[in-house]
Amino acid sequence: MRIAIIGTRGIPNYYGGFEQCAEYLALGLVKRGFEVIVYNSHHHPYQEKEWNGVKLVHCYDPEDKIGTAGQFIYDLNCILDVRKQNCDIILQLGYTSSSVWGWLLPKNVVVTTNMDGLEWKRTKYSEKVKKFLRYAESLGVKYSDHLISDSIGIQDYLKDKYKKDSTFIAYGATLFEQPDVKILQEYKLAPYAYNMLIARLEPENSIEVILDGVAMANLAIPFLVVGKHETTFGNYLKEKFAAHSQIQFIGGIYNIGILNSLRHYSKIYFHGHTVGGTNPSLLEAMASSSLICANDNPFNKYILEDDAIYFQNAADVKKHLLKVVYDQDIYQTMLSNNRDKITRIYDWELIVDQYANHFAAVKGQLNR
Structure with missing residues (x-):
């Protein structure tokens, strides 16, 4: 099965949560026999086209030049490229700057989206931005064939708000056993x-x-x-x-x-x-x-x-x-x-297995 992961700045992880998720997932899925493509920002520190068996595609990302608007352009570039990749499933991590381009996602590929947290609740955002984030959230639901919730609270919210079922798959971690004093x-x-x-x-x-x-x-x-x-x-x-x-x-x-x-x-x-x-x-x-x-x-x-x-x-x-x-x-x-x-x-090994089982269950199930 060929899986593309979009919605992050890329791997190996130099940034944060979803990048780390993409890293662990990509490595774990390759180990289980999947073919995996991860989309990277063009100025990601790692510039090779492959990393530990994961194919990397670098797309133009002007965030460093124009700020937040650059995230939308980067996500657009990733979606335009993934249309050419002949994937079975696209895993979209988050929706904030990508869901406005959801109508461009390939129609013959299953799109499953990890809906992240309730971004519009963040106090740092103005009311205008919060309104947009609610809209982006609704588009994320609309243009996905399947949804993933990383907490029961998010799963309940999606069911109540959109009458949509989602698959609960938590975030992962690895037991840390070698602290260095x-x-x-x-x-x-x-x-x-x-x-x-x-x-x-x-x-x-x-x-x-x-x-x-x-x-x-x-x-x-x-x-x-x-x-x-x-x-x-x-x-x-x-x-x-x-x-x-x-x-x-x-x-x-x-x-x-x-x-x-x-x-x-x-x-x-x-x-x-x-x-x-x-x-x-x-x-x-x-x-x-x-x-x-x-x-x-x-x-x-x-x-x-x-x-x-x-x-x-x-x-x-x-x-x-x-x-x-x-x-x-x-x-x-x-x-x-x-x-x-x-x-x-x-444990990440359990989480990767849950994603692999999810992909096997939804392959070919187009609901849009």
């Missing part, structure tokens, strides 16, 4: 003597609430903020918390080994995401044996259940920072249970 030396850290978060610095990721709690607790140990901070909101946060030297904005880190080692050796790992389905960084924290303090919402609770501590406001964050003793039995049980969930439910 030497990495801490680069950041002048000691094991279990710092707290951290990893996220895009956006309001809906509860960054400000978490840092308000850190400031209120006023502990001397470092608090790492990992994520690109040369943004309007990032600059606002850096200015607001400039007097709190324990809060360290260390920028984006895209090496998964470094990230997982930092997560593993943190005392508390904060996960403030409030929008979306199965968040990749949450699963990676579970796989890294991180003690997780998560925003108290249904998406996070569905995954973590009772194996995390939760916050709703800055006072909760302060309370946990002052109260938690990392090596208490109750917290160690949480770590063990979360690692077990990765092995039983979220």
Whole structure:
């Protein structure tokens, strides 16, 4: 079976969640005998036409020149090319800048779309942008033969909103078993003597609430903020918390080994995401044996259940920072249970098998 994956900046992953998903899926599907094409931006750091048995097609992407509008042009170029590839199935990861071109997707190829999270709920967007995102979401549904939800919450939403069934396939992770304590030396850290978060610095990721709690607790140990901070909101946060030297904005880190080692050796790992389905960084924290303090919402609770501590406001964050003793039995049980969930439910090998089974089930089923 020939599968094309569109909707990402490409592989190997240098960017984020869907790129990592594309990487693991492509490698896993090739290993299972599929022929796989992944679409890459023309300025992706890896410029070869093949990577570990995966065919790569580089398409012109002007995002670096014209900003967000460039994403739409890149997705158009990918769709125009995939029309020529004679695929059995196109897997579309997300819909934000591609669904407006959905009418151009080849009519004789099955299109299955991972619908991502509820993008229009993000607080950073204006009402006009949110209106467009709702429209783009509806087009993503309209121009897909089949839908994939990476959380039960998204699956329920699609059924309620569009009366459409979707296949539930969670995001994946790989159990992290080789933490490197030497990495801490680069950041002048000691094991279990710092707290951290990893996220895009956006309001809906509860960054400000978490840092308000850190400031209120006023502990001397470092608090790492990992994520690109040369943004309007990032600059606002850096200015607001400039007097709190324990809060360290260390920028984006895209090496998964470094990230997982930092997560593993943190005392508390904060996960403030409030929008979306199965968040990749949450699963990676579970796989890294991180003690997780998560925003108290249904998406996070569905995954973590009772194996995390939760916050709703800055006072909760302060309370946990002052109260938690990392090596208490109750917290160690949480770590063990979360690692077990990765092995039983979220391991990438299981997720790739679920995608492979989905493709086998929908091959030839055109519903548009």
